[in-house]
Amino acid sequence: MLLDLFYILVFPGFLFLSAFALWAEYFDRLVYARLQNRVGPPWFQPTADFIKLVAKADLVPTAANPTFFRLAPIIALTAVCTAFIYIPLWSTSSLFSFNGDIIVILYLLTIPTLCFFIGGWYSTSLYCRIGAVRTVTQLFAYEIPLFMGLLAPALLANSWSITEIMQFYIDHPWFWAFNLIGLIVSLIALHGKLEKAPFDIPEAETEIVAGGFTEYSGRLLAFLRMTLDIEMIVGASLLAAIFLPFGLQSGPVVGFLVYLVKVLLIVFLFSIARTIFARMRIDQMIAFCWQYVVPLAMVQLLINLILKGIIIR
Amino acid sequence: MSGPEDFKIPLGPQHPALKEPESFSIALKGEKILGVDIRLGYNHRGIEKACESKSYLQAVYLIERICGICSHTHSTCFVQGVEELAGLQVPKRATYIRMIIGELERVHSHLLWLGVAGHEIGFDTLLMYSWRDREVVMDILAMVTGNRVNYGINAIGGVRRDISQEQIKDILAALKTLRERTLYYIEIASKETTIIERLSGVGILLPADAIKLNAVGPTARASGVDIDIRRDDPYAAYSEVEFKVITDNHNDVYGRTVVRMKELLESYNIIEQALAKLPEGPIAVRAPRKVPAGEVLSRYEAPRGEDLHYIKANGTEFPERVKVRAPTLANVQAVKKMLEDRYLADLPIVVAAIDPCFSCTDRLIEVKDLDQGETKILDWQKLQQLSIKYNQQRGLDFTAAGKRLQRLMEK
Amino acid sequence: MKNPGKMLFEVLNHLFKKPATVNYPFDGSKMPKGFRGKILFHPEKCIGCQLCVRDCPSNAIKIIKIADKQFEAQIDLGKCIYCGQCVDSCLKKAIEITSDFELAQLDPTKLKITVKGEPPTTPPPNQPNNA
C-alpha cells in the first residue's frame, strides 16, 4: 500500500512526472531556439516560470463562472497525471494494468481538451470563447486519427491492454516496422492535441491573444501550462510504448534510459515540426486531417488486418 | 448555450498582432468577418503643429522621428522640399548618398516586414531568420550614418556624412550576403506549402479597386498597378540608375510578399550601381536659415509606398505649414476591402501585408492640459514596495535577491 | 512545386551552428566608429556663442556663463535625441560626439549633467583670437 503510494506520488508518478515534464519543456524550448539560431532559455526556466506563476495572485474575471473557471485546470491536470500510471515505461507492465487500459488512457487524454474548452468558455471573454470553440473544433479533426492510429497495434495484438501489446512485440520483434504509418499518424494527431504550431490555432497569439487561456493567471495558469507539459510526456510515453518497443527486456536501468531517449526523440520531432511550418487556419487543419491523416490511418488499419489474417494465423 | 454568433471582438489598441496601437473592431460570425471598423489616431503626436515652432534645421530631426523604420524617407522628402523652396543646387555626391541610404532603408524595412509577416502567420522561424539577416543591413547603416534608425544623415543642402572607400567595401560585402539570403527567402516563400496556403487568395485587392481606393506602393504593385515614384517622378539620383519596377498579378498577400522580395533584389542592384559611379565632390552646400516664401509638394517612394510632404514657407526661419501624408494612410482604406469575406485568422496577415506604420500615419506629444483630475500615479519604487509587501504576506521574501540586484545596478 | 517542410535542412543545419544572439552586456556592446552617442563638452574651447543651444531640436543643452570667458554646459541626456547637430553647429569644436550609448538610469536626476571648466584662476588653454 505504502509502496503503491510512493509509486503514484513520487516515482514514477507525480513528482517524477512533473520534473520530467518541466525538463522536457526546457528541452523543447532549447531545441526550438537552437533551430532558430537563438540561445534559448537556461535549464531552470520552465521551473522558474512555474514557481513565479504559483506565487502570483489568481484573478477570476467578474463575468466568469468561478466554479468551472477554477475547476477546469485542476481536473485537466488530474486527468493527465492519472493517465500516466497506466502506461508501461521501461518494462512491459505499468503500475496498474488491466485489459482495456489503452482505451481509458485515450479518454483520460481527451479530458484536458474538454477542460480547456470549459475553462475558456466560462471565462466569457471573447478571445477565450473563440479559442474554446476552436479547441473543440480541432478535437474533431485529430481525435479520430489518433484513436485509429493508436488502436491499430492493439488490433494486431488482439488485446486492449498495453502490457499485452508489448508482450506481442516481444514475441514478434520486427512487427513494429509495420506500424510506422500508425506512428506518423499518431504523431501528427498528438501534435494537434498538444496545440503546438502549426496546429496552435486555439491559442493563435496574433489573432486571439492566448485563446482559451487569455483570462487565466497565477496558479491556475501554472496548472494549465503544467497540464500541457505533462500531456506531452504522457502522449510521448504512450507512443513510445505502443510503437517503439525497444529495450523492454534490458533491466530497469538501461530500460529507463532507453525510455528517456524514446520520449526525447518524440519531443525533438515535435520541436522540428514547430519550427518548419506556418500556423494553419482552422479550416485548413480540419481539411488536412480528414483528407490526409485519416486515410493514412485507414491504410494502417488495413495493413494490420491483412497481417493478422495472413501472416500470424 | 448560445453559439458564438455575431461576436464583435476588439483587436487593439493593444494586441499581440499589432506592433503599434490602432484599434480594429471586428464583427464576426463564427470565424467569418462580417465587417471591420478601424479607429486610427492613437499615435497622434502633433508633429505637424510642432514643426511650425521649429526652425527648418530643427524640423528635419523632428520629421525624421515621425517613424523609426522610414526615418530617411520623411527627412529626405522634407529636405528635398525645402531645398526646392530655397533654390539650392544639391551636390551630385549628396544625392547619390541619399539614394544609397534610402535603398538600404528599404532593404531593412522589407526584411523587417518579412519577419513580421512570418510571425503573423505563426511562422516564428522566418521571423528569427529574417531579423537576424536584417542585422547585417542595420550594422551597415550604423557604420555609415552613426545610428541604426533615425540616421540623421540629411541636412538641408546635402548630407552630413560622406561614404569612405572602406565603407563601400563593407557595403558590397554585406550586399553579397543579403542577396544570397534574399534568394533563399524567395525560394522558401515560393515552395513552402504552409506559407503558400496561408498567403495565397488572402486579402484580395483587384487592380480596379486598388486604383479606386488609391492604394500605393507594394500593395498597389502587387495588384498590377504599375506605379513607383522613383521612376515616375524621379528624385535624388534615381534618373541615373537602372532598375525595374516590380509588379505582380496575384492581387493577394502572396503577391505582396513576392513584390517585396523582388524589390530587395532591385535595391541591391541600385546600391551597387550607385556605389560604382559615386561622383566625387562636396557633399553639401550651405543652406540659408531663412527660406523664401512659397509652397512645394515633395514626393518620395517610401518602402511602403508614396510619401508626400506639402511645405509652405513664409520667408522666416520657421515653416508656415508642413503636411505629411504617409503611405499607410493611403493603404489603410484598402484593408477593409481586402477583409471582405475572410476569416479571423487572416486578419493579422492582411493588416500586416500593407506593412502598416501607424506612427507615420498619425504623426501629430499630446501636450494639452485636459484637467486630468486625480490620477493615482505609482512610481517605480512604490510599485516595488507594494510587490515586496504582497509577497511577504504570502511568505516569500526576495530581499536578498533585491539587494543583489541593487548592487548590480550600482556597478 | 510545393514542398512542405522546405526549411527542414536549413533549420537542422542550425542545430550545429553557434547562435546568432549576442551576449550583450559582456560582449558585443561596441558600436562602430562615428556612432552618435553621448556628447562630450570641452569647456576650455567654448566661446559661448549659443549656436548649439539655438540649433538643438529638443532644447537639451544650455550654455551658461559662469565667469569671464568661462562657460559650463548643462546637458539633459533625457531630452537629447543624439542627432549630433550641436557638434555640426559648433564653430570651435567644443562639442564632440562619443559612441557611449549605455546611458540608462534608474534615477532621472542623474540624466542631467553639468560640465564645468577649470576654476577661473587658470586661463583657458585654447584662447580664441577672434571670438
Next chain:
Amino acid sequence: MTSEEAIVTELTNKFHVLDGKTQVRRPRRIFSEVAYADFRPILDFAKDKLGFNYLNMITGLDEGDNLALYYHLSKNNAITLNIKTFVTKNNPVVKTVTDVFPSADVAERELVDLLGFKVEGLAAGSRYPLTDDWPVGEFPLRKDWKMKGEV
C-alpha cells in the same frame, strides 16, 4: 508643348476662372487656385476627362480669415495637379469628395478634427486623429491655437 502645358490649356479652355491662376511651377507640378463655388466641377473634370485618378492628399491651411484647402491629385503617378480652394473661417463648410475618391474619408476626418472644417456628406464613423474626449471647439492646427502645458 509639354503634357503639363496641355493639361493647363485644357483646364483653362474649359474653366475660364482658372485663367492666370494655373501655372506649371516645375516639371510634373501644376498649381491652381479657385473659389470654392467653382471647385467641384473642376475636380470632376480632372478625374473623368483628364485622368487624374489618384487623390494623394488633402492639405488644410489656416490663412487668417480663410481656411484653405489643397487637393493634391496625380495622373499616372507622375503629374500632380494641386488645386487650392478656400472657405471663410466663420462658415467652413465643404462638401465631401468621398463619392468620387473613397480614400478621401480619413483625410476629411482629419480636416474636421484639426482645422474645424465642417464636411457635408461624410459618412458617420469614428473621429481621426484626436482622442474621443478632445474638447469641442479646439482645433490644433489653427494658428490661434496655442499649446498649453509643457512639451
